[in-house]
Amino acid sequence: MDLINSTNADLYRAIHQVIGCIAFYKAEHRGMSGGTISSALGVIWEDPSAFSEQTVDNYAAQIVHEFIHSSLFLADMVHGTYIDRSLLPKAKVYSPVRKELRDFDKTFHASYVTTGVTIFQSRIGDFENAQRYTGTLRAAVDGLIAMQKGAGVLNASGEAMLQAMDDVLTLIRME
Template sequence: MKLLSSLSFMNPAAIRRNLVMVKRYADQTTDLSNFSALQRLQHFPDSVFKEPDRHQRVKDSEVSALTPLLAGIMGGEFPPSFSTISDADCKAYIGRAVAGERHWNQLFPEDFTCYEELVRYVIYAYRDTYSGGSVSNAIGWIWLSPQADWTIEEYSENIIHEYTHNVLFLEEMVNTLFSVSASVMAEPENRVVSAIRRVPRFFDQTYHAAAVAIVLAEFAISGGRLKDARLLVHGLLPSLDAMKEKRALMTDNGYTLLLEMISRGLALYEEVSKSADSQAWQLEGVPA
């Protein structure tokens, strides 16, 4: 069966092995949910929502209970621009997001099933300049702040984007990726230009961005959107090359996975280059 990504840490079997280890760490039996095991370890809010659905609008009455989680998942502090989304707008967003999930499921059912096993909640609330997020101390949560004109495919992409972050957070929890603290990775000399935002970011953020760029490029290629894939790959390769020079910041596992991402990034470059000459890259806004 075809999988969403060829990266080893994105393989559903690897993710499920990590979830088994989480349950062992949490001293929970295998019949209890992955979410309850993660909650025991990470102490994020539970039992906030009355309905069992994965997709949840954050209501005014729930903001207080969710404030620590919202602050983390929205960038590290509770944003002044935060607001809840109207029920009518959120119903429309959730309808499109569920359609985006169906689109993903049709293409890569094994990965989608693993997503269902890992991600318990997709929550909806607004903050300016952000379209969504995830955070390392709340694995199993995704936050979205959709734009009104998002297509079904864009919902798929945004959910897959945040799912990839969750997978890497899980990998870091179980097997470790980084050998230094978050504050060290945030120091100016350890910042690297991100494959997604194209600006210097903390080392761990850039590492995550590279993984996301690869997975989204693979997803774009599967849908025949080679222009989108080329744009992602163009930002990816310089970022991977710069990270390679900062070996001391990574564990052996983190460095091994980086080398895997470099290999996959080069293969993606070859794949998207076959279908476009230098003029086509320039017309798409990608320097040849």
């Protein structure tokens, strides 16, 4: 948390406003290093033994990652994100992280979180990890934009978040 605070004090304050508990557990299934769920807003769980890199930078990026998911859940509760949730499984878009077609909302979350984490990693000087999703993130956001134009999945709030992702990736020239 000290690294997050020294990197971006506003982000640090936002995390403290939204997240009430960071719990450490041993994950039941291998490969799960942490998470959040929409029904338990304000809780982040982590399994440090599952992290491939046991560094302060990695722990901080994981907290930022899960905070962004929580923020998306909260924004959806307050403003909504999607016009009709029944469209989500029909609107498949290539995920920047899993590198496979996923439901629109899953790719939307993955893209939004990856954009935020990439910015954070850049700010702390972790350029190797910040560049990890360079090609797939741009392709995913372009896919979300194309699907939105065709199927109209997002409401005004969701469109604003999608536009923000596109603007950030354009500004940082993520090719």
